[in-house]
Amino acid sequence: MDVAEEAAEFLELFHRERRLPGLGERLAQVRDEIAVTGSYRHTRNELVYGAKVAWRQSVRCVGRVRWAGLKVRDRRHVTTVAGIARELSAHLVAGDNGGRIQSVVTVFAPDRPGVGPRARIWNDQLVRYCGHRRDDGSVLGDPAQVGMTEAARRLGWRVPPVPGRFDLLPWVIETAREEPTVVEVPRELVREVALSHPDHPWFADLMLRWHALPVISNMRLRIGGVDYSCAPFNGHYLSDEIGTRNMGDRDRYDQLPVVARALGLDTSREDNLWREHAVLVINQAVLHSFALAGVRVSDPHTESELFMKFCAQEERAGRPVHGDWSWLNGSVGWAALHAVHHRYYDTRVPNPNIWPTPRVYDPSGVVKSTLREQHATARSQEV
Secondary structure (H helix, E strand, O other): OOHHHHHHHHHHHHHHHHOOOOHHHHHHHHHHHHHHHOOOOOOHHHHHHHHHHHHHOOOOOOOHHHHHHOEEEEOOOOOOHHHHHHHHHHHHHHHHHHHOOOOEEEEOOOOEOOOEOOEEEOOOEOOOEOEEEOOOOOEEEOHHHHHHHHHHHHOOOOOOOOOOOOOEOOEEEEEOOOOOEEEOOOHHHOOEEEOOOOOOHHHHHHOOEEEOOOEEOOOEEEEOOEEEOOOOEEOOOEHHHHHHHHOOOOOOOOOHHHHHHHOOOOOOOOOOOHHHHHHHHHHHHHHHHHHHHOOOOEOHHHHHHHHHHHHHHHHHOOOOOEOOHHHHOOOOOHHHOHHHHOOOOEOOOOOOEEEOOOOOEOOOOOEOOOHHHHHHHHHHHHO
16 A cells, blocks of 8 residues: 555544544645655644554554543654653653653654654663673673663763663664764653562562653554654553563563572472462562552553453444454463453554564664665665
8 A cells, every 4th residue: 555545544534533524625635745745744633643543553552442542742843862852851751640650652753755764762662771791691680671782882871880780771862864872861750660569578678670651662653654763652561561571581580480489489390380470479569569659550450351341442433453362461360361362353453553663773782774874875866
C-alpha cells in the first residue's frame, strides 16, 4: 500500500469514527500534497487520533482498554537535540504524574520520505540502567544494556567512578543535522522504587529497585503512511514486567536463584518448582513496594480482565481484536488468566500502529550509521 492509499484509509477511518464532515475535501488536499512532496502533514486532530488508534491496534499491548485516554504531546516543531532533550524531561514529568502514572506520547518531526528519521533516540527506554562489562566477562547492572552503555562510552560518556547495579544510562539523541549527543538524564525526574516484601524482611537487604515509568523510545509510530521514528510513549508497569523479566530473566538481573536460596529452596533440582516459587515472591515484592510508594502498577489478573473488557468493546464497535498471543499472556499465573489465555486474535498488524526498529548500535556498541550520514547519502543521490 503506497502513501496515498494508506493516507486515504486512515482519513476515512478518522472521519468515520469521529463523525466529521469534509472527507472529500481533505482527501483532495492530501493527494495534492503527496504529489508535490511525497508525503503530507497531519492536522493536530489527525495526529492525536492517529496516535490513539495506533495504541488501540498495538498487537503486543494488554493495556489497550485505556487507548482513548492517551495524552498526545505534539512536538513536531522541536527539531534540535537540546529541544528534544527538554521535551523528554517534560515527558518524564507528565508521564510520572506524581506517581499516578498516565499514558503519554510525545511526537517529534516525521521521517523524511524515502530517507528516514529526522531525529532519533538511541535508548530503548528513556530510563534504563547501565550494563558495565567487567574484565572477567561478567556484567554489573543490566546485561541487556551493555551495548548501549558501550555506545555512550564511545561518544565520550564517563562511567561513574564507582559503578553500580542501577546507574542511570544517559540519553543519546541525534538529528539529521546534529551528530549523536550524550545527554545526562535529570536524576531528580526519575522516580525509583526500592523493593521489599511484606512477609520476608530479608528481601529489602537484596537492595533491588526499579524505575516507575516505562517510556519506550525506539519504536516507530506510523499513521496514515507517515512515519514518526522519534515518538517516545509510556503506559505503566505490569508487575511481571519487572518481577519476572527484568529481575528474573537469566540474561537480565537473574535474581531467581538469589531469592530461592534466601527462601531455603533447593535449587539443584527442578521438580520442586523453585523458580516458580521465587518469581512469585519477587512479583509480590513489586506489587507491595509500588503500592507502598504510591506508584501505579498493575497485577496480571486485573489487567487481563480489563483486556477482555477491551475485546468486548472492540467487537461491539465491529472491529477485529488484533493481538500477538505470546505477548498478551503474562508470564505469571497464565493458567489462571482463563479468558485471555484461551482465546485467539487477529494476527494481522494494521496501521496506524507502533513498529519495532533495529538498534542503532551492535552488541559491542559500534554504531551502524548516523542520521547525518543517511541524509547526506540521500542528498547526494538526489543530485
